[in-house]
Amino acid sequence: MNIKILITGAAGFIGSNLSEYFVEKGCDVVGLDNLATGNLNNIAHLISCPNFEFIDGDIRNIETCHKAVAGRTYVLHQAALGSVPRSINDPIITNEVNISGFLNMLVACKDAGVKKMVYAASSSTYGDSKALPKVEEVIGKPLSPYAITKYVNELYADVFYKSYGLNSIGLRYFNVFGRRQDPNGTYAAVIPLFTKQLMNKQSPLINGDGTYSRDFTYIDNVIQANEKAMLSENPEAVNTIFNVACGERTDLNTLIDLLKQSLSKHDKAILDIETTYGPLRVGDVPHSLASIDKAKKILDYQPQFNLKEGLEEAVEWYWSHL
Template sequence: MKESRIIENKKVLVTGGAGFIGSNLVDVLLKQGNEVVCLDNFATGKRKNLQLALQNEKFKLIEGDIRNFEDCTVAVQGCDYVLHQAALGSVPRSITDPMTTTDVNIGGFVKMLFASKEAGVKRFVYAASSSTYGDHKALPKVEHIIGNALSPYAITKYVDELFAKNFSDIYGIETVGLRYFNVFGRRQDPNGAYAAVIPKFVSQLMAHNSPLINGDGSYSRDFTYIDNVIQANQLAAITPTIDFKDKLKHYSEGIGKSYDQEITISEVFNVAYGERTTLKELVEILQMTLSKFDSQINDIKISYGPNRGGDIPHSLASIEKANKILGYDPKYDIKTGLLEATNWYRENLV
């Protein structure tokens, strides 16, 4: 019988399930016949993202906070897997308010992880971040080499990795961290002070306003479409423990680090497409894509401003480890993903 590469007929908790990434995970998991629980306090998530899910009898919404251990305990009961997406994102927000970012991203993470351990969850998959690579300049980024953190947000996401490894060693819970690289796609909010660059640029171009690029446009990112992220989360959850350990052992020997076969699973993987796009190139692709529907967009001039504090100049992931151990094979490159994303924004932005 062929091994399934998706989560099916399980009970899954998605924390932050009303958010951009979380709600997309919720919808896909429900389509695959799973029972899905969403824990969200709606600090950044939106109820409208759950419109489809709320019509499904296999969906349960718990309005609560990962900083409240009782909420975590209730949400995780009977779950096979936890896909932990809840966090306060944004480098600038963490610089403005490091205390709340730390409280949510570390305090909430530990509570959710401990509740999962107590409930006997099979595997805890969590959103890590490419910001962990900090000031390390070498490209592409490989999981076992990081630099110094450049923001409080980056620190919180790396501390989460340390806690996950520690909990695996002490309690035996399997943990898998996914270092996301600039995720974009449907439902990503274009509004607010901390909006991500792609939906913000799309919204501005559609309104015939000039997008503002921080810096001279040479900074580059490994932009990653949401469906690639959904694939990675599922593979991280369902890759059999024996296969995981065997592949990890052989992969690790290849980079000069060998593992015992009986290790507890606690690993991190880059989740990206594996290609680099400058911000200037990004705007050019967006203009080309959107001008097919509105020719005036191609003539909009781009504005440039100062670099943003805490930003990494360049980001490019090696996805070799995720490919070899999880079977991760992203289908959406930047152009394909942007076409899908802009089609969604054209239908949903007013």
């Protein structure tokens, strides 16, 4: 597959997995990251590859965006400041990166004449909508600054298609997890955080009573969705949003039980660790479950890993890397 791709956020969790996948497929890959939340260790094994170039740069700088996009056919835009709590603590920086940075990337893609930009949207866009499963065309009001920024991305992408003919596809990720997802820091996602705590014989902390549920999505499903979106020639896919998920929801109590079962293969004592419960977090959506019918129909998206299968893979990676 000899195609030229720019991957933003290339040293982050999802971006590094995409970079690795497409480099191994023989694509000409440029990775852009300012290393604010990404880690060079995630792509250290790619630096010496002749078909990979890394640019240490920030999407908030339009010249950097133009440089990174030059000569690229496709852009997989993953760069963003994630985390609902982070956006509540610092809405200004979240807005700068996720909206201004996104706008810079749209302008750079338009000016360079890229064939298509596939970008990371978010399930947080569904906001206070109580309908389950979540269907792309029905959203509620956003519940956090982060959710607002990701929704604005979708609006901007739509305007750039209608105004300038820039082809784009937004992928609304639902709680992605897997290898290289950072378990450290204030804003660590629950699966790597719980895994690290259990491995260290610490009691995992659940915000609330553990009945909140999520559609947890293994990283390899996300890679598949990006590839299918990027290469799709289906006219129905252009300027469209797709849910990327498993189409199953799991509450946090069950999630911890599954993690304990996977980790107990290495250390049976982990089964006896008790869970701690704390107050709910501001901005958290109670339940999240995706309809993936649209992605299946238009992109031929077929998730290969359910939660349990993905957890088995993720736990093995963390056990050998933490």
